[in-house]
Amino acid sequence: MKKVIIAEKPSVAKNIADAFDIKTKRDGYYEGEDYLITWAFGHLLQLYDAKDYDESMKSWRLEKFPFIPEEFKYKVKSDGKNKAIEDVGARKQLNIIKDLIDREDVESVISATDFDREGQVIGDEIFLYFNEKKPIYRILLNEWTPEEVKKGISQLRPNEEMKSLQDAGIGRQWADWMIGINLTSVATVKYNSGSKKILNIGRVLLPTLKIIYDRDKEIEQFEASTYYKLLANFKTSQDEVFEGTYYEKDEEGKDNEKFDNKATLESMVELIKNKPAQIVEKQVEKKKEYAPFLFNLSNLQGYITSKYKGWTSDKVLKVAQSLYEKKYITYPRTGSLALEESLKGRTKKVLDTLKIGLPYEGQICFADHKRIFDNSKVESHSAIVPTYIIPKSLTPDEQVVYNAVKNRFLMQFLPIAEFEETKLITKIIDVPEESLKGVFISKGKVQLVEGWRIVEKFEAKGTKEGKENKDTLLPQVTQDELVEMKNANVAEVTRKPPKAHTEKTLLRVMETCGKSFKGDEKEEGKEESEEDTLKMMASILSGFSIGTPATRAETIKKLKDAEYIRAKGKSLVCTDLGKALVETFPAKQLLDLEYTGRLEKTLSDIEKGKFQKDEFLSMIKAFTEEAVEAIKNDTRVLSGTKVEVPKNMEPVGVCPVCGNAVVENEKAFGCVNWKSGCKYTIWKNDKYITMLGKNVTRQMVELLLKNGKVGFRNLKGRNGNTYAAYLKYVKNDQTGYFNWEQEFI
Known part of the structure; x- marks a missing residue:
């Protein structure tokens, strides 16, 4: 008797066939003596659309929502170009x-889809759709090399044991359907009347947008300020020059080099000119620097996108997935930075294969320690590492990602880098202490053991991305040695605003659900401190995050496609529409990182059997119903959404409330976005303007919209006198309507 193996993709099916030396290929499957190996194309099925349950849902009307089916159903996935028909290829493969x-x-059947929440559902959807009665087993692998495939087949598990994983996957699907279908439909109808643009609302989409919005606001509200530093150059008896920065103790007794008063430092420059100085203290400390941890998906995406131009996190995932399917690296959609302890033997085999012929081969030595192998730091899948199969030919993009994974792996088995950190404290002699309370401090480091950094050196050779080590080297001096103060100057430093998020920093915030670590502010390309990385790992392992490693890149892409954010070089910033959505959207919970983190944590707990799918879905249903009502009852206007101007009308100007056009009709000048609740209207028979002895004209409204105010002479006062004033049309926040205000000229 034979077994049917269902892989997630054709390339994986071929890997399994190769492992068993099966050569016979039929239409849609491979056939061997013991196994029939076929495949899906990712999801072959999808959830019903609302209109599949109820024909009347074809048109979106507010009164029809919330719409939540009593039973969720699946159908063959829709054609990519024409959503109204089913995908012919998917139907054929299902048959x-x-x-x-x-x-x-x-x-029996063996499900060989990816060992994660999404992979589990891809297989289980098919079995539920077929109402399959034959025994179903599960193969759980981290890579598709022949050795691992054979090992996995010998350790099959009944698919029923994957029920918790299935519940988490299906729970995520149904929850995202409820939130996405209902809130996208209602928000689009409510806020986007007159426009064909759909407002995409999602469980993960909006909190991610809020992260970018918050950083944009920080930058916008940042108040620039300046401080000053006193710098001096000293010369040794050997004519070697080094720089020192002036420090004084502040009120709390801490060393401070930032001064607000420039004149004070300038007077010090005159005071210390041509004065002798002395090295009053020399501190030398040896330090160790461990290799950065192995890659998880977010770290790999952050590393590549910050190091190479033109890369997005979505592209990194696609290339990594290609390498995985070609058997060159392990499963990429992982949040772990360590390997399972059971992989020590396999890891040594990979290391012995990869190190052959490297310039630093002699320094590579297999090591068994907790930084690499630690079950407590692995969630579902181990970190991304190469397999023992050496690539024969890679595309340039594949080479970039493969080299990053391989080099990070090799670093773990090279010596720890060591350096000597030196601190010199220099004091000016012959200056009264009350006039010069502080000292000059110089810091520098010297590398003693190159260790794992040798990988970086060879990686940098011949590439534009390679950077030379710019560590400050200090001269060989002894304590109490006299030096000459050569010159001094006052440097002006402007405090810089926070940097806009890049894909690297955004992925980190999503991964840790907004928990801030010092590493978030580090310069692009720099690694986090050991302490920060360990905190981050604990946060990831808790499951409290925004999205999963598999979905974060797609979320960023969706935000760009929805025109909520845009790329500005490597930075990501909100568009006007994105800002308006955050500021106006009434279902505030969906913008709350804590709330979204709890939802993702709940899905993680379902996966571990600690929470029930039905309870989770009840929570989501209640939230969806409340959010739909909140949107329906919202009286505000979403600026940034564009309404088309009627063909027979010429815009008078731009609405100051929502950015749409203001047009003239028989009775008034008003915003074309009135259907969505924009109340910006100036009536032609406005009583206040008439009382002042004037008329509302097109020219007046044009000037008002252009300048925010319009000037008049010969306005009639209550006492009969005439005067000149500017008129402004100002919104009353309590009523939502506009009133006139005067500003005398």
Whole structure:
């Protein structure tokens, strides 16, 4: 009797066939003596659309929502170009899978989809759709090399044991359907009347947008300020020059080099000119620097996008997925930075294969320690590492990602880098202490053991991305040695605003659900401190995050496609529409990182069997119903959404409330976005303007919209006198309506 193996993709099916030396390929599957190996194309099925349950849902009307089906159903996925018809290829492949399973010589089925929440659902959707009765087993692998495939087949598990993983995957699907379908439909109808643009609302989409919005606001509200530093150059008896920065103790007794008063430092420059100085203290400390941890997906995406131009996190994932399917690296959609302890033997085999012929081969030595192998730091999948199969030919993009993974792996098994950190404290002699309370401090470091950094050196050779080590080297001096004060100057430093988020920093905030670590502010390309990384790992392992490693890149892409954010070089910033959505959207919970983190944590707990899927879905249903009502009852206007101007009308100007056009009709000048609740209207028979002895004209409204105010002479006062004033049309925040205000000229 035979077994049907269902892989997630054709490339993986071929890997399994190769492992068993199966050469016979049929239409949609491989056939061997013991196995029939077929495949899906990712999801072959999708959830019903609202209109599939109810024909009247084809048109979006507010009164029809919230819409939540009593039972969620699946259908063959829609065609990529025409959503109204089913995908022909998906239908054909489903029929092939069904025919293979139903063969009389088939006794059971093996699901060989990816070992994660999404992979589990891809297989289980098919079995539920077929109402499959034959025994189903699960193969759980981290890589598709022949050795691991054979090992996995010998350790199959009944698919029923994956029920918690299935519940988490299906729970995520249904929850995102409820929130996405309902809130996207209602928000689009409510806020986007007159426009064909759909407002995409999602469980992960909006909190991610809020992260970028918050950073944009920090930058916008940042108040620039300046401080001053006193710098001096000293010369030794050997004519070696080094720089020192002046420090004084502040009120708390801490060393401070930042001064607000420039004149004070300038007077010090005159005071210390041509004065002798002395090294009053020399501190030398040896330090160790460990290799950065192995990559998880977010770290790999951050590393590549910050190091190479033109890369996005979505592109990194696609290239890594390609390498995985070609058997060159392990499963990429992981949040772990360590390897399972059971992988020590396999890891040594990979290391012995990869190190052959490297210039630093002699320094590589297998090591068994907790920085590399630690079950407590692994969630579902181990960190991303190479397999023992050496690539024969890679595309340039694949080479970039493969080299990053390989080099990070090799670093773990090279010596720890060591350096000597030196601190010199220099004091000016012959100056009264009350006039010069502080000292000059110089810091520098010297590398003693190159260790794992040798990988970086060879990686940098011949590439534009390679940077030379710019550590400050200090001269060889002894304590109490006299030096000459050569010159001094006052440097002006402007405090810089926070940097806009890049894909690297955004992924980190998503991964840790907004928990801030010092590493977030580090310069692009720099690694986090050991302490920060360990905190981050604990946060990731808790499951409290925004999205998963598999979905974060897609979320960033969706935000760009929805025109909520845009790329500005490597930075990500909100568009006007994105800002308006954050500021106006009434279902504030969906913008709350804590709330979204709890939802993701709940899904993680379902996966571990600690929480029930039905309870989670009840929570989501209640939230969806409340959010739909909040949007329906919202009286504000979403600026940034564009309404088309009627063909027979010429815009008078731009609405100051929502950015749409203001047009003239028989009775008034008003915003074209009135259907969505924009109340900006100036009536032609306005009583206040008439009382002042004037008329509302097109020219007046044009000037008002252009300048924010319009000037008049010969306005009639209550006492009969005439005067000149500017008129402004100002919104009353309590009523939502506009009133006139005067500013005398």
